[in-house]
Each structure stands twice: as structure tokens, then as C-alpha cells.
Amino acid sequence: MKATRNSVPVSRGSWPRTWPAPVALFVIFALGVALIVFAGDGNSVLSHAGEACVAISPLVILYKFLNIFRRNSL
Amino acid sequence: MQPQTIKKLHSWHAWSGLLSGINIFILSVTGAILVFVHELHHAIGPELPLHITTDRPEAYADAPLAPVVAAMQAENPAAVPAGLGIPTVADHAEDPDHFIYFLEMHPADDVGGSDHDRHIAYFFDPLTREFAPKSDVVDIPEWIWYLHANLFLGFAGQIFLGIVGIAFLISTVTGLIIYGPFMKGVFFGALRRGLTWRLLLADWHKLIGIGTLGFNLLMAVTGILLTLGQVLINLYSYSVISSLEPVAFEEGASRHAIVSVDQVVATARETFPDKNLRWISFPGQLQGDHHYVAFAYEEGRFFSRIPYVALINAYDAELSLTVDLPWYITMIYIAVPLHFGDFGGLPLRIVYAFFGLSAGALSVTGFIMYAIKYRRRRYEGVDSDVANQNTPAASRETARSISGGLS
Numbered sequence: 001m002k003a004t005r006n007s008v009p010v011s012r013g014s015w016p017r018t019w020p021a022p023v024a025l026f027v028i029f030a031l032g033v034a035l036i037v038f039a040g041d042g043n044s045v046l047s048h049a050g051e052a053c054v055a056i057s058p059l060v061i062l063y064k065f066l067n068i069f070r071r072n073s074l
Numbered sequence: 075m076q077p078q079t080i081k082k083l084h085s086w087h088a089w090s091g092l093l094s095g096i097n098i099f100i101l102s103v104t105g106a107i108l109v110f111v112h113e114l115h116h117a118i119g120p121e122l123p124l125h126i127t128t129d130r131p132e133a134y135a136d137a138p139l140a141p142v143v144a145a146m147q148a149e150n151p152a153a154v155p156a157g158l159g160i161p162t163v164a165d166h167a168e169d170p171d172h173f174i175y176f177l178e179m180h181p182a183d184d185v186g187g188s189d190h191d192r193h194i195a196y197f198f199d200p201l202t203r204e205f206a207p208k209s210d211v212v213d214i215p216e217w218i219w220y221l222h223a224n225l226f227l228g229f230a231g232q233i234f235l236g237i238v239g240i241a242f243l244i245s246t247v248t249g250l251i252i253y254g255p256f257m258k259g260v261f262f263g264a265l266r267r268g269l270t271w272r273l274l275l276a277d278w279h280k281l282i283g284i285g286t287l288g289f290n291l292l293m294a295v296t297g298i299l300l301t302l303g304q305v306l307i308n309l310y311s312y313s314v315i316s317s318l319e320p321v322a323f324e325e326g327a328s329r330h331a332i333v334s335v336d337q338v339v340a341t342a343r344e345t346f347p348d349k350n351l352r353w354i355s356f357p358g359q360l361q362g363d364h365h366y367v368a369f370a371y372e373e374g375r376f377f378s379r380i381p382y383v384a385l386i387n388a389y390d391a392e393l394s395l396t397v398d399l400p401w402y403i404t405m406i407y408i409a410v411p412l413h414f415g416d417f418g419g420l421p422l423r424i425v426y427a428f429f430g431l432s433a434g435a436l437s438v439t440g441f442i443m444y445a446i447k448y449r450r451r452r453y454e455g456v457d458s459d460v461a462n463q464n465t466p467a468a469s470r471e472t473a474r475s476i477s478g479g480l481s
Binding site: 018019020021022025026029030033036037039047051054055057058060061062064 | 254260261262263265282284286287292408417418419421422425428432
């Protein structure tokens with residue numbers, strides 16, 4: 001891995017580096033929805049685990065967003 | 075993937091996004107607000123004109139409803155009862171303020187109840203026989219609800235939003251497919267700073283889009299189900315009604331000959347003893363002139379949205395039919411909590427609101443990116459941004475191979 005002049009971490013031609021995170025987020029989200037639907041009544045441990053899974057994707061975006069302010073620059 | 079294929083998919087992505095963008099933005103903002111609809115009603119909703127103050131909601135189980143329905147009908151002789159809402163003990167436990175009976179009336183000449191502006195609604199207490207019309211004060215949460223559900227255009231608006239949902243689904247799926255080629259060799263979430271606004275917006279667009287992919291797919295599919303699904307529900311209702319034996323009633327019998335709603339409630343409770351009876355639809359609605367329809371529900375937050383339906387003969391209060399909903403109708407009802415996120419606690423609803431705004435952010439960033447590109451093409455005749463678009467070496471190669479300036 002190296003940094004380009006635009007500070008984008010690059011790994012030459014390696015598609016797998018693009019996909020694991022999005023796929024993991026999608027699988028976790030889908031698992032969360034499945035747990036919530038399976039749990040049914042909305043108050044069980046399974047349901048809360050599902051809610052936690054669903055909450056992970058936006059946290060990643062929120063982290064990147066907050067990082068802007070940490071660096072104090074867009 | 076061939077460059078021409080990617081270009082074609084990008085074109086689908088851009089046009090489906092542009093066509094649905096403004097509506098998706100409205101749906102995104104109103105949806106994020108509607109996630110907190112109960113809190114909104116408490117904060118800024120109009121005060122209910124009538125409250126039932128009781129510590130024993132069970133005492134209302136056998137309360138006679140027909141006398142007070144007749145009194146409301148007498149006050150509006152040109153209207154007929156259309157639906158009656160029955161609160162449950164669980165409603166009282168959740169919020170005593172909303173333990174209230176509700177009667178909706180339609181003008182007698184409004185067949186099918188499509189003229190919403192002329193509907194009359196009453197809240198009532200069957201024990202004290204007090205009733206009060208719904209307040210005329212603008213109900214802001216309800217206003218937002220209608221904007222989200224049908225753009226104030228009734229059934230036509232619902233169908234239009236279904237088409238918007240399909241465009242949003244196309245935009246989401248094509249966005250996923252072209253995400254790979256544009257992110258080839260780039261780490262997830264990479265944001266290129268210090269170049270152009272368009273590139274930064276493009277990176278944010280990709281990050282938000284891929285990060286909320288599951289949610290946006292869920293919203294698109296459940297949104298389509300909830301809008302276009304109404305057509306399925308109507309068709310299914312007609313098929314159920316047409317499958318019934320013709321009701322025997324005397325020629326010329328008027329609607330005044332129908333049994334009282336209390337007899338219907340008794341039959342419905344007998345039919346669904348372990349369910350909560352919540353709604354009675356009067357003859358003259360979707361089910362035709364000869365039946366009441368009773369809707370009962372289970373306890374709970376998720377599967378409690380799937381109704382147990384019984385058609386009850388309007389002339390003798392006998393059970394005509396209990397409806398076993400087919401899977402595709404059940405899916406429509408399951409889509410409701412999945413779409414609105416109201417099946418979990420406050421943390422889940424906050425997550426839903428955050429996710430919900432993401433679709434609006436995608437619309438805005440997508441539109442700005444398109445506008446910048448359009449302006450550049452129009453005034454400069456070139457799309458010099460393409461080569462810089464995917465600056466990492468591996469993806470720059472991809473960008474070069476895709477002519478026409480994709481984002």
C-alpha cells in the first residue's frame with residue numbers, strides 16, 4: 001500500500017480491498033433485519049442484537065463525517 | 075465488465091436518480107421526521123378534543139357502541155359511518171391519552187370514500203356517550219404523513235410514489251454495480267481532499283451510498299410494497315368478495331336494515347377470542363354493501379401489523395368468512411414496521427432517521443455532481459474531470475477506458 005499525491009491509500013489493482021467493508025456492512029445490516037423480524041415482538045435479546053447490527057452501518061459514515069472536524073478541513 | 079456496459083449502467087443510475095431525486099429528497103426528510111411521529115404528536119400535534127380518563131380500560135370491553143354511533147349519525151344525516159376504531163388495554167398501558175374510540179364517516183354520495191376532504195371524524199367515549207369532532211387545527215404530523223404517503227394526491231399520489239420507488243431501486247442497484255469499477259484499488263471510505271468539490275462530493279456520494287446500501291434497498295422495496303401494494307390489496311379484496319355466496323336480503327331493503335355494530339363486535343370477538351379487535355369497516359366500503367369487515371391483531375410490535383380479517387353478514391351478524399391472507403398480502407403488512415422503524419425502541423428510530431436522511435444526501439450530492447458536469451460540458455465542451463476522477467493508479471486506468479466522463 002502507498003499514498004498517492006491525493007492522499008488516497010491505494011493498493012494496485014486489488015479489487016478485494018474495495019469490497020470487504022461494504023459487503024460486511026451489508027451482511028451485518030441484513031443480519032440485523034433478519035434478527036429483528038425473527039425476534040418478532042421487539043423486546044427480546046435477539047431483537048436488541050438485531051438493532052445493534054442495524055446501527056453499525058451509519059456509525060461508519062458518522063465516523064468519517066466526524067473525522068472531517070477532527071482534521072478541521074474538508 | 076465492459077466499459078460500454080459500465081457507461082450504460084452509469085447512465086441508468088444518473089437518470090433514475092435525477093428523475094426520482096426531488097421526490098426521494100422529500101421522502102427522505104419527511105420519513106426521518108415521521109420516525110418520531112408519536113413524539114411529534116405529543117409535542118406539536120393538536121390536543122385531542124376528548125379524553126377517556128379511566129384506570130380500568132377493561133371496563134370498556136362490553137361498552138355498547140351503537141347508541142353513540144347513532145347519535146353521531148343523527149348529527150350528520152347526510153353522512154354514513156365508514157369505520158370504527160376500538161382501542162385496546164395495551165393502548166392504554168402504552169399511552170392513556172390515546173385510549174379513545176374513533177368513528178369515521180363519509181358523505182353518503184362518496185362511494186368508496188375517496189373524497190378525503192369531506193370525511194368527518196369523531197372521538198367518543200361509549201360509556202359516557204360523549205363525542206366530539208376531530209379538531210380543525212392543522213395537524214402538522216398528519217400533514218407530513220400525507221406528504222410522505224401520497225403527496226396529498228390520494229391513490230394517484232400513492233401510485234406515483236410507487237414509480238419513484240422503482241426508480242430509486244434501479245438507482246440503488248446500478249449504483250452498487252458501478253461502485254466496483256470506480257473504487258477499484260481504493261480502500262473503503264477514501265475521501266480525496268484538496269482537489270475539486272465535485273470529486274469530494276463523488277467520494278461522499280459513494281461512501282454514503284455503499285454504507286447505507288442495505289437500508290436503501292429495504293426502503294425502496296418496502297416503499298414499493300406499501301404504495302403499489304394497495305392495488306394488490308384492492309384486487310385481492312374484490313376477489314374475496316366475489317368468491318362469497320350472494321347475500322340473501324329482501325329486494326329494496328335499505329341500509330337501515332343492517333344489524334347494529336354491537337352485534338358485529340360480539341361476532342368478531344367470538345371469531346378471534348385471543349386477538350385485539352381494532353377496526354370495524356361498515357358496509358358500503360371496499361367489501362360492498364352486505365358485509366361488515368372486522369380487523370383483529372395480535373399483541374406485540376412487529377407481527378401485530380398483520381390483520382386477522384372476518385367478513386360478517388350485515389343483515390344477521392353471522393360470520394360469512396374468515397380471510398386467510400396470501401403471502402404477498404402478508405408481505406405488504408410486514409413492510410409497514412420495516413419501512414417506518416417503529417417496531418423498536420428510541421435508539422433504533424434514531425438510527426432509522428439517520429439512515430433516512432442518507433437518501434436525501436445521495437439525491438443532493440448526485441444532483442450537484444450532475445449539475446457541475448452538465449455545466450462543464452455545456453460551457454467547456456470537455457470533461458476534463460474524468461482523468462482525475464479516479465486518481466489512484468489502478469482506477470485511473472479504468473476511468474481512461476470509460477469515455478464520456480462518468481462520476
